[in-house]
Amino acid sequence: MAPTDGPVDDVVVQADDLRQPWRGVGAALTDATVTELREQPALIGELFDPSSRTGARLQWVRLPLSATDMSTRNWGWRWNGRRARPDPDARAAVRVLRDQVLPVAPDLAVVASPWTALPRFKSNLWWHGGSLRAGAVNGYGRMLVSQARWLLDHGVPLQAMTLANEPGHVSDYPTMLVSDTSLARLASRVGPQLAALGVELWGLDHNWADRPRLDATGYDGLAAASMHCYAGQPAQAADLPVPWLMTECTGTTDTAPSTFRWDAEVLLDQASAAGNSGLLLWNLVLEEGWAGSFGGCRDCRGLLTTPRGGGTGWRAEPEHLFLAHVRRGAPPGARVAGSTSPSDLTAVAFVRGDRVAVVGHNPTDRTRSVRFSVAGTGAAPETVQIGPGELYTWVRQAV
Numbered sequence: 001m002a003p004t005d006g007p008v009d010d011v012v013v014q015a016d017d018l019r020q021p022w023r024g025v026g027a028a029l030t031d032a033t034v035t036e037l038r039e040q041p042a043l044i045g046e047l048f049d050p051s052s053r054t055g056a057r058l059q060w061v062r063l064p065l066s067a068t069d070m071s072t073r074n075w076g077w078r079w080n081g082r083r084a085r086p087d088p089d090a091r092a093a094v095r096v097l098r099d100q101v102l103p104v105a106p107d108l109a110v111v112a113s114p115w116t117a118l119p120r121f122k123s124n125l126w127w128h129g130g131s132l133r134a135g136a137v138n139g140y141g142r143m144l145v146s147q148a149r150w151l152l153d154h155g156v157p158l159q160a161m162t163l164a165n166e167p168g169h170v171s172d173y174p175t176m177l178v179s180d181t182s183l184a185r186l187a188s189r190v191g192p193q194l195a196a197l198g199v200e201l202w203g204l205d206h207n208w209a210d211r212p213r214l215d216a217t218g219y220d221g222l223a224a225a226s227m228h229c230y231a232g233q234p235a236q237a238a239d240l241p242v243p244w245l246m247t248e249c250t251g252t253t254d255t256a257p258s259t260f261r262w263d264a265e266v267l268l269d270q271a272s273a274a275g276n277s278g279l280l281l282w283n284l285v286l287e288e289g290w291a292g293s294f295g296g297c298r299d300c301r302g303l304l305t306t307p308r309g310g311g312t313g314w315r316a317e318p319e320h321l322f323l324a325h326v327r328r329g330a331p332p333g334a335r336v337a338g339s340t341s342p343s344d345l346t347a348v349a350f351v352r353g354d355r356v357a358v359v360g361h362n363p364t365d366r367t368r369s370v371r372f373s374v375a376g377t378g379a380a381p382e383t384v385q386i387g388p389g390e391l392y393t394w395v396r397q398a399v
Helices: 033-040 042-048 086-100 132-155 180-197 209-218 254-272 318-329
Strands: 008-023 025-028 060-063 107-115 157-161 200-207 223-230 244-248 276-283 285-287 304-306 335-340 346-352 353-363 368-374 384-386 391-397
Touching: 008 276, 025 318, 025 368, 033 042, 033 086, 033 285, 033 304, 042 086, 042 304, 060 086, 107 132, 132 157, 132 180, 157 391, 180 200, 180 209, 180 353, 200 209, 200 244, 209 223, 223 353, 254 276, 254 318, 254 346, 254 353, 276 318, 318 353, 318 391, 368 391
Parallel strands: 008 368, 025 060, 025 276, 060 107, 107 157, 157 200, 200 223, 223 244, 244 276, 285 304
Antiparallel strands: 008 335, 335 346, 346 353, 353 391, 368 384
């Protein structure tokens, strides 16, 4: 980006207006992704290597504790009433994490989420749909804690868990309703036990629009809240009494310009203004045209797409580039900071020590001259050119 003549837009970072800590970016290690990473280990570097020039440098993995809509069969961990043990599919994901990902990204963090309980815990005695039975809450909670212990004992850097993915949604793939009463009971029992293991419990694990469920169930036992992007607006999560993070949002068939605009405006700008502390998208990798055995998402797009029918190589999708920009603007230890900018230019500031960065997007159809400065410092402003529809990351040491 080089200086240019003509009108100039100002972006001013208020480096002393420090807001929520930023915990990083990531995506989910679904069964479909496990298959791709096992077949093409080179994908690991493009996703996780913190020194990669072009990679996303992801810091988080979301680990399913059961089959999802990205699976080809129903599965769950085994439970004998005292100890949980992983199914072969769960073990395959753990091996990818431990043997392939962690050697490349040793500081990786994991959040684990079940899509469904075992059928015997559910009202319909089946993997798909139904609800968690009130009489099964205690046993289900003990199983979750046992799963956390097993993962920690087997080298998984588990930092957080949720009680159930999208507990207000059922469909013809592994899903489960969980009542407000059951969520509150689980949180009060499971949260302290996870905390004793050094693992956070994140509440809700559903959309911004479902925020009233958090208020209804209370925040006892919760270290944070987990939000999805499929209904509502980020502002609905503002002023929560606990931190919150985006933990699921998928790309579909949108073009790159459309994706950049929406992701920057909603997932970055609006969500940061509402207090968001991290951003995890859905699948890490999917094969071109992938379709599982269930009726889940048929047009979901991973951060990377591999060729249909096997073979080597991959295509980086717009979501990969978006997360790569956020990651470079917000390194470990960064905090969201206040800033001012034109209303038609997305700009979110991050500060770590004397390092200042702005990540954003030019949604217009014209090239913009943007002058970046840091208020209250002796650093000279810097004017750069941002093309139409471009994502950008500006980094400066404030002196």
